[in-house]
Amino acid sequence: MGTMTQTLQGVPLNHYIWLSAIIFTIGVIGVLTRRNAIVIFMSVELMLNAVNLLLTAFSVHSNDPSGQVFVFFIMALAAAEVAVGLSIIVMVYRNTQSTDINVLNRLKW
Amino acid sequence: MGTSVFYLVAFLSIFFSLMVIFAKNPVHSVLYLIVTFFTFTVHYILLNAQFLAVVNFIVYMGAIMVLFLFVLMLLNLNKENEPLKSGLLKVVGVVAGCCLVVTLIGSLKATAVSDPLVLQNPNLGLVKNLGKELFGPFMLPFELSSILLLTAMVGAVLLTKKEKV
Numbered sequence: 331m332g333t334m335t336q337t338l339q340g341v342p343l344n345h346y347i348w349l350s351a352i353i354f355t356i357g358v359i360g361v362l363t364r365r366n367a368i369v370i371f372m373s374v375e376l377m378l379n380a381v382n383l384l385l386t387a388f389s390v391h392s393n394d395p396s397g398q399v400f401v402f403f404i405m406a407l408a409a410a411e412v413a414v415g416l417s418i419i420v421m422v423y424r425n426t427q428s429t430d431i432n433v434l435n436r437l438k439w
Numbered sequence: 440m441g442t443s444v445f446y447l448v449a450f451l452s453i454f455f456s457l458m459v460i461f462a463k464n465p466v467h468s469v470l471y472l473i474v475t476f477f478t479f480t481v482h483y484i485l486l487n488a489q490f491l492a493v494v495n496f497i498v499y500m501g502a503i504m505v506l507f508l509f510v511l512m513l514l515n516l517n518k519e520n521e522p523l524k525s526g527l528l529k530v531v532g533v534v535a536g537c538c539l540v541v542t543l544i545g546s547l548k549a550t551a552v553s554d555p556l557v558l559q560n561p562n563l564g565l566v567k568n569l570g571k572e573l574f575g576p577f578m579l580p581f582e583l584s585s586i587l588l589l590t591a592m593v594g595a596v597l598l599t600k601k602e603k604v
Contacts (some may be wrong), residue, residue, distance in 0.1 A: 344553040355540040360460035362532030393559045410591030417595040
């Protein structure tokens with residue numbers, strides 16, 4: 331692993347922040363432009379992963395393992411969230427025969 | 440080669456995450472998302488966060504994506520009844536997203552110039568170091584997360600169970 335850590339040297343922290351910002355924004359665009367509930371869910375996963383990468387980069391930057399522990403907790407949270415969310419989608423599909431979120435506008439007004 | 444590995448993998452991450460949200464077929468979206476998560480695993484390895492790389496590989500690419508694919512196959516969605524938003528809403532969404540990224544990067548430009556990322560402690564992200572952290576100061580949140588997972592499991596089973604009339 332010694333050679334692997336040498337390749338890291340020289341990437342500015344800003345570039346990690348740019349990468350995370352871009353991927354987070356791609357997730358936001360996915361949530362805004364898609365109507366399939368499952369694809370929206372996947373966009374939320376993209377946003378979670380962008381934040382995870384940023385936390386890890388900052389953890390390495392400040393030499394503090396707490397950031398990586400938080401990433402671990404976020405991964406556990408994401409697993410729980412996906413299980414509950416997908417079961418809600420399955421229930422919605424059973425009732426409406428589609429995963430279109432525009433069908434679910436009863437709580438809109 | 441140095442930093443070029445990072446830029447190559449970063450380009451691949453952005454490309455495949457764009458494919459996730461622009462693919463018409465949801466199954467293709469899931470497959471592109473798996474590739475995106477693989478590039479994130481490579482990022483973690485480059486950051487020498489080996490524990491997170493393995494957890495990302497197993498939990499995200501293994502468990503969560505299989506769950507997505509399983510539900511997608513269960514629901515039997517095909518391309519014909521795939522709901523699509525109108526063109527105007529799509530353009531508005533993309534413009535809003537571009538405004539967000541311009542704001543984020545612009546505000547970042549206003550801050551000081553960043554120093555290069557240097558790994559001071561080579562065994563920062565190893566299992567030994569993180570385990571000590573996890574079972575030391577973060578003991579209570581770690582145990583609480585197990586209760587969270589149990590709650591999620593009970594909730595998922597209750598939600599999807601057909602109620603007996």
